[in-house]
Amino acid sequence: MSDASGGARIKVGREQLLAAAAAIFFEQGYAATRIDDIIERTGGSKRNIYSEFGNKEGLFAAIVSQQAGRALSALAIDNLGGQSLKDMLTTFGHRLIDIYMSPVLLGVYRIAITECARFPDLVRRFYDLGPGRAGATLAAVLVAAQERGEIRTGDCAMAGDHFVGMIRGNLHLQVMLGLREPPDTAEREALVASVVDLFLDGVEYRGTPRGR
Amino acid sequence: MSDASGGARIKVGREQLLAAAAAIFFEQGYAATRIDDIIERTGGSKRNIYSEFGNKEGLFAAIVSQQAGRALSALAIDNLGGQSLKDMLTTFGHRLIDIYMSPVLLGVYRIAITECARFPDLVRRFYDLGPGRAGATLAAVLVAAQERGEIRTGDCAMAGDHFVGMIRGNLHLQVMLGLREPPDTAEREALVASVVDLFLDGVEYRGTPRGR
DNA sequence: GTCTATATACAGATAGAC
DNA sequence: GTCTATCTGTATATAGAC
Numbered sequence A, B: 001m002s003d004a005s006g007g008a009r010i011k012v013g014r015e016q017l018l019a020a021a022a023a024i025f026f027e028q029g030y031a032a033t034r035i036d037d038i039i040e041r042t043g044g045s046k047r048n049i050y051s052e053f054g055n056k057e058g059l060f061a062a063i064v065s066q067q068a069g070r071a072l073s074a075l076a077i078d079n080l081g082g083q084s085l086k087d088m089l090t091t092f093g094h095r096l097i098d099i100y101m102s103p104v105l106l107g108v109y110r111i112a113i114t115e116c117a118r119f120p121d122l123v124r125r126f127y128d129l130g131p132g133r134a135g136a137t138l139a140a141v142l143v144a145a146q147e148r149g150e151i152r153t154g155d156c157a158m159a160g161d162h163f164v165g166m167i168r169g170n171l172h173l174q175v176m177l178g179l180r181e182p183p184d185t186a187e188r189e190a191l192v193a194s195v196v197d198l199f200l201d202g203v204e205y206r207g208t209p210r211g212r
Numbered sequence C: 001g002t003c004t005a006t007a008t009a010c011a012g013a014t015a016g017a018c
Numbered sequence D: 001g002t003c004t005a006t007c008t009g010t011a012t013a014t015a016g017a018c
Helices: A014-028 A035-042 A046-053 A056-076 A085-100 A103-114 A120-129 A131-147 A156-176 A185-201 B014-028 B035-042 B046-053 B056-076 B085-100 B103-114 B120-129 B131-147 B156-176 B185-201
Strands: none
Touching: A014 A035, A014 A046, A014 A056, A014 A103, A035 A046, A046 A056, A056 A085, A056 A103, A056 A120, A056 A131, A085 A103, A085 A131, A085 A156, A085 A185, A103 A120, A103 A156, A103 B103, A120 A131, A131 A156, A131 B156, A156 A185, A156 B131, A156 B156, A156 B185, A185 B156, A185 B185, B014 B035, B014 B046, B014 B056, B014 B103, B035 B046, B046 B056, B056 B085, B056 B103, B056 B120, B056 B131, B085 B103, B085 B131, B085 B156, B085 B185, B103 B120, B103 B156, B120 B131, B131 B156, B156 B185
16 A cells, blocks of 8 residues: 555655664564665665665664664653652552553564664663663662651662563553553553552551451 | 483383473474474374374373463462461462472463464463463462451452562563573562561551651 | 666575485 | 475575666
């Protein structure tokens, strides 16, 4: 099926080519994406791609450096001060789940796992800028809260990772496996609320049965 | 390099062939595993494989039905009664992390994500028998604890998934991405203890700064 | 710079010789 | 049932025509 603009291909510079190729890579995966697919979509020439990026791996590396870094940049911003810890966790939780469930990140995540042997450096960058950074950012916030006496002392680095792990949880896995669609806004809010709740108070274990 | 038994290939029946092929699939991934790799390792003939399993997909499906089901069977056993909730969570947490970090499950997990479009039925089975079952088993335990008044009421299904999510967390992701080796026993124990701790009591948020 | 054709490599699947 | 050779399709990468 041709595109709706009536014509054929899209005239492209380097930027548009990267953007279009990124969409295809993140949608279909690295191996399943053929150079011809990209040509067909963007209208560029094969020789152009090879002279610009060397080979398929070079093209993909250029894309990830650009797109994934951009998508994950929201995690780097830690303008989370001025809120209660609960509000901060809720805000950060929403930011996390929105990023994780975005088409770009779902694609990056899948490709990172699939092609980690082929792109070890990219995978390292992805982890450090994404899940690792999220856990570290949270850890820093928790250390501060600890020093203010808002929470009990504990391993904040681990706790940060626990929060990130809960936000992903089985939901993210199901989406990654194609077993269900990404959650809508309501479901995301319920998830984040549940995670924040458990993170702050646990299940309020009382050790032995006791009426309340 | 030949094997240490001095000879060459291994004489195989159907069982040994499945076992050997499973090891290769789970180690290298589905796409990267060549039929010739399996032949080379097992010593069988190509025609034998194709007459037995039809094609590569059939061989792989037979393997997963056997091996993954076996590896995950430990999650189905819920002989966890007679312990405190904390001990039960600790036991179950160890069982979970040991399974997740086993070579077979790491391979299955990676292949499930990589090839979910090719094997939707297998992926469904994997999820239901693995992460889904783990969350559901925990949920049932939590419901019981709730009825005994040991914990506050809440969404036990979600809480079960949260526990599973924390056990995986960034650690499992790092291993999946090839960024680090699976944790040793000590690290696993520290992880499980930390997860159980947070799960039971959270960070004991007190809302506002207060000296203790 | 684009379009078409092709060299090359790889891997799944098949067939023949024994 | 095993070993070897081969058919076939696919996809990266290159080269030629314009």
